[in-house]
Amino acid sequence: MKIGLFGGSFNPVHNGHIKIAEFAYKTLGLDKIYFIPTAISPFKKKNQVAADNDRINMLNLALENFNYNSEVSLFEIKRGGVSYTFETIRYFKKKFPNDELFFIMGSDLLPKFHKWEYVEEMTQSCQFVVYKRSKNINKINAKKYGIKIMNNPIFDESSTKVRQGQLALVDVKVNNYIGNNFLYAKEIIHSLLTAKRAKHCVAAAEFAVLLAKSIKYDAKKAYYAGLFHDICKELDENESRAFISQFVENAYDRKLFPNYKLHQLAGALWFKHIYMNDDEEIYNAIKIHTSLALELSTLDKILYIADKICDGRAFAGVQKLRQLALENFDECFKQVVQRNIDYNLAKNITFSDEQNEINNKWSK
Template identity: 35%
Template sequence: MKIGIYGGSFNPVHNGHIHLAETAVTEFGLDRLYLLPSKKSPHRSSAEYAPDEDRLEMLRLACKGNEHLFVSDFEMQTDRVSYTIYTVEHFREEFPDDELFLLVGSDMLLSFDTWYRFEEILANVTLCVVSRESGDIPELRKKAEELSKFGKILVSEASPTVISSTEVRKKIAKNKDFTCYLDENVVQYIRLKGLYSVRGEKKLLYNPDDKKKYLKSQLSAKRFNHSLNVAEECRKLAEKYGEDPDKAYFAGLLHDICKEMPDNVQKELVLNSGYTVCREELETRSLWHGIAGAYFIKKEFGVEDIDILNSIRFHTVGRAGMSRLEEIVYMGDLISAERDYKDVDKMRKLAYTDLNAAMMEAFAFSMKSVIKKGGVIPICTAEGYNFYTRLLKEEKNDSNLKRGLK
């Protein structure tokens, strides 16, 4: 048999890895290709490196259904430095009478003569090289020619699938779409286990310090103080309801970032935002800053977390089916420490005991305020009120039904 060996961190395994593996199987006629994830270094953080067992499982999921691809944990089980020659020796013992092939990417070939005991590796395997970058075939052929005196080297002519595990991890950490780069089963596994988005990484993403300096320079003292109060309220609500406190603080801090910008600047941001904006919002100047703010922080600060953007976009008008973070920012704005309207203490208490009930009351409060001022209620606000009213009614019916069953 022709036995292939393909090592790497697979952190996470992506479509480029699988394309490279399948290309090798087809082009080099491999009967089996073993994929071996490397052992995690103790100093690596979880934001950089998923645990060994998770990378192993993701690899199994990605290879599932391909009869030529196998997963081995050999390199994870050893306590010594994981040099490739040790892996080659292991497979030579496992398959003494079979032909061994070592699969590497183009970047590895170019530095192959610096590897530990590389001459012995080439004496025991056929080196198979698959390009990882467009246009590097001539350079690979030249390097293969230089190393050919030590053993047999094959260079694939297949076009590469250029994907970086580092970029995939960054997209996951920033809550950007990464699904097109990975097998759907791997995507589900990452989401289920919460991989690559640990608290340390989030602190970098949601660091408010530089944003505070910007806000202080752009907002009045009163508005800046309100923003700090809302951020702190959002943090407390997030802790109460199981959301990320740092993320909630960050969203609350920036919710009024465009509040005191000139009207023409706000309106231009609204019109360029790409958001669906109802007529009532477009005709009401006091509602522009939420839409403008979401677009502004995406454009100027590079914030791409859709939950943060939506929580700012809808913090004035609300909508049906708000996410928990959207609810937190909406309520945090309404009950922040400096608020002193009638019944604010009642609203605060409700926000920390029954968030759904608090949301319904908040929508009712908002609509009464609009009507009192002679305004027109935005469609999304009315839909939000109806949504939470129905939700509470359903909760009450379910509760009554359970009591009846008892």
């Protein structure tokens, strides 16, 4: 049998990984391919990695539509520690002593391949195969160690891009898993937003947790509502309306969707349709975190307060409000609503009848 060994952190597995595996399977005439998630990659020791269980689950989801003989090997994860290739090859050589092994790796690893531990042993017991990650490839080590270079298309997908918020690069089932397990949340926030806005989101999330704990509410929900509430804050009006129009009719109607409501609606839609999180309570809290509504959940109030008085907000009386929030949640909510009304009136902002009704209900 011809057996492919495809290792990596798979943090997360993306469409490019699957395309590479399919290309290698057909090109090399494999009979089976093993996907081998690392415990700790020797090339990525400093990077934060999703939990082993999450990476395994995402791999299994991505492989549901993989039309070739495949299996996820837990050898490196069960072994723990830094994952070194020579140990993996020894394991599979012992398991399949009479079969051909093909170790599949990216061309970016070629330049330092000669420095790998037990390189001579590995190349004698296993055929190394490289997939191209760029047009320019250092072929010195390929020639020296008899490494095959596949003539594959260069795929643009990368796990880094996914962790930065390009979630369309993964299978929809993987995307849904990422969203519903709140994976890569902070990385996405810091990639899609400016440092100042991301800092505010983190501060709102942290204060939301304090509020939640003070009234015995779900701290995890509060945290992620705070973290994602301004995910679309930095889109301009045209960008916001264009994004909203993908999911909602009449997005360009300014009466239906005044400017001050755009970022909250866009943020909620991003959370639901791009991050693919199914939590309706968080979705609704983000959707009204600026305007509020006539009916509010506990999370709606937590997010509103956290956004307005978290660390980084500086105005006279903010410290007293923070203390009050942890002692008398409902009274603080009323005072924060009233302060926001006063702030906007001082800027000569005219409220709609709908907004006046909301303001009057929650400031009393």
